[in-house]
Amino acid sequence: MNLQAAQPNILRKMIKQGKLTGHTSGMAKGYVQANVVILPSKYAYDFLLFCFRNPKTCPLLDVAEKGSKSFINYAANADISTEVASYRVYHHGKFTETRAHIDDLFTEDMVSFLIGCSFTFEHALLDAGIPIRHIEENHNVPMYITNKPVNPSGQFKGNMTVSMRPMTMEQAIKATEITTHFKNVHGTPIHIGNPAEIGIKQLSKPDFGEPVLIKENEVPVFWGCGVTPQSVALDAKPEIMMTHAPGQMFITDVPDNQLSN
Amino acid sequence: MNLQAAQPNILRKMIKQGKLTGHTSGMAKGYVQANVVILPSKYAYDFLLFCFRNPKTCPLLDVAEKGSKSFINYAANADISTEVASYRVYHHGKFTETRAHIDDLFTEDMVSFLIGCSFTFEHALLDAGIPIRHIEENHNVPMYITNKPVNPSGQFKGNMTVSMRPMTMEQAIKATEITTHFKNVHGTPIHIGNPAEIGIKQLSKPDFGEPVLIKENEVPVFWGCGVTPQSVALDAKPEIMMTHAPGQMFITDVPDNQLSN
Numbered sequence A, B: 001m002n003l004q005a006a007q008p009n010i011l012r013k014m015i016k017q018g019k020l021t022g023h024t025s026g027m028a029k030g031y032v033q034a035n036v037v038i039l040p041s042k043y044a045y046d047f048l049l050f051c052f053r054n055p056k057t058c059p060l061l062d063v064a065e066k067g068s069k070s071f072i073n074y075a076a077n078a079d080i081s082t083e084v085a086s087y088r089v090y091h092h093g094k095f096t097e098t099r100a101h102i103d104d105l106f107t108e109d110m111v112s113f114l115i116g117c118s119f120t121f122e123h124a125l126l127d128a129g130i131p132i133r134h135i136e137e138n139h140n141v142p143m144y145i146t147n148k149p150v151n152p153s154g155q156f157k158g159n160m161t162v163s164m165r166p167m168t169m170e171q172a173i174k175a176t177e178i179t180t181h182f183k184n185v186h187g188t189p190i191h192i193g194n195p196a197e198i199g200i201k202q203l204s205k206p207d208f209g210e211p212v213l214i215k216e217n218e219v220p221v222f223w224g225c226g227v228t229p230q231s232v233a234l235d236a237k238p239e240i241m242m243t244h245a246p247g248q249m250f251i252t253d254v255p256d257n258q259l260s261n
Helices: A008-016 A041-053 A119-127 A169-179 A228-236 B008-016 B041-053 B119-127 B169-179 B228-236
Strands: A031-040 A060-063 A087-091 A094-099 A110-116 A143-149 A159-167 A219-224 A241-244 A250-255 B031-040 B060-063 B087-091 B094-099 B110-116 B143-149 B159-167 B219-224 B241-244 B250-255
Touching (some): A041 B041, A087 A228, A159 A228, B031 B119, B041 B110, B159 B228, B228 B241
Antiparallel strands (some): A060 A110, B031 B110, B087 B094, B087 B241, B143 B159
């Protein structure tokens, strides 16, 4: 089966049935993939405000009604509790387990959020001839927790997580120009050039994902990353929080080009 | 005193002291003016989600912390309960009174929202040589309740309110191009040309504001309007809701050009 050409709902059913596992980069090409955060309703206001206050790290795409497993605009017939390849569960801010399904943990009180993912703008960068190293190397993007604080909302606070893509400075300028038009999927870079300036000590040791080769004529380019809510959860300590596992995104029914603005 | 050249904080103090009343169009030129909605905290989540779901009518600029009267990004030293020229108070969805101050009604439980206002993009239209009729006629913009439903959130539902500016079709196209870059202040028009198509019976009888002259070679151009929350409140029926009076906006410390994107 050609996973790149497959329709989102077909892939989601395969994921539900356990026939498809691992990272979803490159699947259902042309469709938006999203970060997932699921929280008890008493945290929903603070988290919604957190997204509003941090559009570069947490660009909000859709919010399900309380207790609903589907998204009116992004995936009206989906089941968010079974159609992600791998979930992470946190209790009181501690990562407790990875799971294939979370339907037994999902209650009528849960609110589910979809947050933009950089896969969307990567397609636009590739189309413009900008190479994406981690795709060339066929693994997950390297992600780093920075020393830059997010704009806090209630108990959601902490430092921003970024993803990194190496490229020449000319390509970095072009990539900034292109991502100006993708504000719903992290927008323009947070930083270009000096990792130390945003508190990153070793590019070879990412906090999530895997390191990539940086060539001699290249600079590291950092974008806000939708894993930020997961690192922020360490501080927020909600009694339960469920997310996708990094790189194993929720595949929506919405075409990428709807997010260009 | 030159009100057009005055600084926002000076004008807000004059308003607080009752030395300045009436509509604020043209004051503190170059600074963002905002629609105001103040609600008890139990409605804050549904209203925040309402704003997210209706960016063209309710483009959210800032949210105060619960019980706070100032806005960290837009007016850090303001008092939202005294620095608007005229407030409207609604009880259970019914308009009950107009007031100069609401400090005695404002409790620790209130959450205040600032919503983008079309004054910001009007400056950009004027700079591009597009005439704004209600400014020429020196009165408030005409506003109409349409038959187009907003995207509901909880008890916030009902029909969209729009503002109208007549211009030639060539100017309407230029205005659409310009407002593409003002997504935080209503963005592009909701409709151009036929009032009946959006449920408006008589342009000479606006629901809020005053009618304007439409010349023979002109079409009416309709933008989402920040008065929408006030008309939506008729359905939502919160026990109390406080807003600015139409045209008498909250003057923020943020320059207009920060809202161009």
